[in-house]
Amino acid sequence: MIYSETVQKASEIAQQTMDELASEKIAPNPQNYTIWFDQISGRNPALMRFIDRAKEKGIEFSPERLGEIYTRFIATENGNTAHPDWNDRMEDVANKIAQALSEIGDGTEKYSAKLKNISGDINDAQNGTDLTQVIGNILAETKIMDGQVESLQDRVLESSNELEALRQELAETKRDAMTDKLTGLANRRCFDESLLQLTAEARENGQPFSIALCDVDHFKKFNDTHGHQVGDQVLRLVGRILVENVKGSDLPARYGGEEFVIILPETPLKGASIIADHLREKLASRKLARKGSSDSYGKVTMSIGVTEYIIGEPMDELIERADGLLYKAKQDGRNCVCAAMAHPGLKKAS
Numbered sequence: 001m002i003y004s005e006t007v008q009k010a011s012e013i014a015q016q017t018m019d020e021l022a023s024e025k026i027a028p029n030p031q032n033y034t035i036w037f038d039q040i041s042g043r044n045p046a047l048m049r050f051i052d053r054a055k056e057k058g059i060e061f062s063p064e065r066l067g068e069i070y071t072r073f074i075a076t077e078n079g080n081t082a083h084p085d086w087n088d089r090m091e092d093v094a095n096k097i098a099q100a101l102s103e104i105g106d107g108t109e110k111y112s113a114k115l116k117n118i119s120g121d122i123n124d125a126q127n128g129t130d131l132t133q134v135i136g137n138i139l140a141e142t143k144i145m146d147g148q149v150e151s152l153q154d155r156v157l158e159s160s161n162e163l164e165a166l167r168q169e170l171a172e173t174k175r176d177a178m179t180d181k182l183t184g185l186a187n188r189r190c191f192d193e194s195l196l197q198l199t200a201e202a203r204e205n206g207q208p209f210s211i212a213l214c215d216v217d218h219f220k221k222f223n224d225t226h227g228h229q230v231g232d233q234v235l236r237l238v239g240r241i242l243v244e245n246v247k248g249s250d251l252p253a254r255y256g257g258e259e260f261v262i263i264l265p266e267t268p269l270k271g272a273s274i275i276a277d278h279l280r281e282k283l284a285s286r287k288l289a290r291k292g293s294s295d296s297y298g299k300v301t302m303s304i305g306v307t308e309y310i311i312g313e314p315m316d317e318l319i320e321r322a323d324g325l326l327y328k329a330k331q332d333g334r335n336c337v338c339a340a341m342a343h344p345g346l347k348k349a350s
Helices: 007-023 030-041 045-056 063-078 086-124 128-177 188-205 219-226 228-245 269-284 315-331
Strands: 209-216 251-256 259-265 287-289 296-299 302-308 337-339
Touching: 007 030, 030 045, 030 063, 045 063, 045 188, 045 315, 188 209, 188 251, 188 259, 188 315, 209 219, 209 228, 209 269, 209 315, 219 228, 228 251, 228 259, 228 269, 228 287, 259 269, 269 302, 269 337, 302 315, 315 337
Parallel strands: 302 337
Antiparallel strands: 209 259, 209 302, 251 259, 287 296
């Protein structure tokens, strides 16, 4: 995480951080200070949303819970996702290559010294027999050298294969760290990082974008009525609908629970609203079937809040506006899209 605030801005956030920690009666240790600094600065929308919801529900910020928050929203983002033995494996491969090069270097020096000796033998040769012997010696030494070079090539190739396998493992680990395992969509961490990058680009090039925050209607009822396995089936269905119906650089992600979000680069509000309504219709037209049966659990619908990024605004304001519009869609009867450039200012519905 890069902290780019000016001295004045960082000081203001620091003072607010200390005031809020005192208000919440939370110890201002490095862990808790980092949590509150990040959520107050607006750099971590997911963390902000989580803390806001926790405050709304009156959840106590115990040391254990704060530790969980830090691990989930701070350490995971800033930490190294590499497997603990990968550094050792990298060092082992590097040592193998260095050793092979060292050995071939020693062999080259010995080969050169022997050729010099053989050159002296050529000068001392008295007849064809002597020259034949000298040539035989050269060929013998060259054959030894060729074998060493071939061995080096094999060892370097083996080490290269090990490095390639390690590279693939690292790529898979990074991909897994950015993917929601249930739906296969990007996860919230991936969304947060993508949104952070996009807002920075928008400030530079002036190109706005939109986001669509989606929530599955009556999801709790699906879970309570049919069980969590059917609930998971619902979430996977939504994931498939999003993947099948977004294009180009649009990024659908699972935001958490039954909430999904879509980043729509270079898409103004009107276009984003059309896309969101298309997604809503696609989902509503699909019936969730029972496995191994023609029976259906019924129709799955979702409500969507859509808004466009205003150049220069903090990310938390963008997310909060989309969240407010989502809840307005819920209040308007669900299975609909509410799109606007301004927060509706309505009381949130359950």
